[in-house]
Amino acid sequence: MTRLILPASLANRPLNLLVRDFFYPALALVLSALTLAFATLGEFKALAEWHWTDVLAEGGMALMVGVWLVYVRGSRPAGRVTTWLTLGLAAMLVGEWVDALDEVWRLPKAMVWDNALEALTPLGMLALTVGLHFWRQEQRVLSRQLAQRERFTRDHRAVDRVTQLADAGYMAEQIQLERGLGRAGCVLMLGFDGFDRLTREQGLQAADRALEAASLTLLLNLRPQDLLCRYAGDRFVVLLPDCNAAEGERLADELKAALAQLNFNGRDGQRLRLPVRAALRATAGTQSPEQLLLDLLQAL
Numbered sequence: 377m378t379r380l381i382l383p384a385s386l387a388n389r390p391l392n393l394l395v396r397d398f399f400y401p402a403l404a405l406v407l408s409a410l411t412l413a414f415a416t417l418g419e420f421k422a423l424a425e426w427h428w429t430d431v432l433a434e435g436g437m438a439l440m441v442g443v444w445l446v447y448v449r450g451s452r453p454a455g456r457v458t459t460w461l462t463l464g465l466a467a468m469l470v471g472e473w474v475d476a477l478d479e480v481w482r483l484p485k486a487m488v489w490d491n492a493l494e495a496l497t498p499l500g501m502l503a504l505t506v507g508l509h510f511w512r513q514e515q516r517v518l519s520r521q522l523a524q525r526e527r528f529t530r531d532h533r534a535v536d537r538v539t540q541l542a543d544a545g546y547m548a549e550q551i552q553l554e555r556g557l558g559r560a561g562c563v564l565m566l567g568f569d570g571f572d573r574l575t576r577e578q579g580l581q582a583a584d585r586a587l588e589a590a591s592l593t594l595l596l597n598l599r600p601q602d603l604l605c606r607y608a609g610d611r612f613v614v615l616l617p618d619c620n621a622a623e624g625e626r627l628a629d630e631l632k633a634a635l636a637q638l639n640f641n642g643r644d645g646q647r648l649r650l651p652v653r654a655a656l657r658a659t660a661g662t663q664s665p666e667q668l669l670l671d672l673l674q675a676l
Contacts (some may be wrong), residue, residue, distance in 0.1 A: 464504030471497030
């Protein structure tokens with residue numbers, strides 16, 4: 377029995393990576409082969425016979441499915457969810473492409489393979505639905521992982537590049553939402569003393585690593601219902617829902633102590649421990665959430 381021998385550069389690659397690398401060329405080959413088959417075996421319809429609504433609708437549908445396919449494959453890692461979504465969209469693309477070609481060329485009635493290929497559209501929808509079911513399960517897991525980074529709403533535009541936390545605008549929205557729910561809570565702001573020294577001595581890259589370490593430390597020490605955001609610079613702000621002043625002070629002391637234990641690389645290999653400041657305010661009040669955050673910043 378003849379065995380297929382792949383080049384060493386391909387033989388050592390996982391199957392899912394091989395499928396990923398050859399997916400677009402294979403799909404382009406299929407679409408090109410179908411176009412060539414229609415052009416060779418079929419009769420080109422006169423423009424007067426074209427139903428322009430069908431041509432634009434089916435051609436536009438094929439184009440949009442192709443765009444969705446590129447977006448899905450370009451924004452997701454390999455895995456079960458991506459595989460099902462990709463297969464579903466690819467099958468739909470081929471089926472819609474055949475529908476569009478059928479509006480331009482007329483195949484002999486004895487040929488029925490084009491009708492069989494059109495069945496790929498509903499089959500692709502079925503595969504896409506399976507992928508969406510697995511995606512829903514995946515989103516539940518991701519939502520639990522992001523519980524302390526987002527709350528009630530999700531907006532990727534508010535996410536900070538360094539710490540992967542939402543920004544001050546997102547926190548202001550959540551404070552306003554907390555007030556709307558009529559629940560008592562506190563807002564805590566924390567920051568380092570002398571963080572600019574670390575930035576000057578070690579550079580922005582080292583400062584970014586320090587901020588990332590600080591954010592992870594805070595996340596590990598927060599309650600499940602708390603929300604952590606980055607305000608600006610080395611300032612972090614925490615929303616503490618269902619929290620009175622006494623409990624807020626206790627949580628503030630715990631978070632200060634956790635941050636104070638962090639060691640940062642200083643000049644000449646020295647290890648720096650930076651003092652931590654904290655300011656606490658209640659969410660209730662008449663001032664705007666933005667002004668509340670500015671008061672916390674000034675209190676530091």
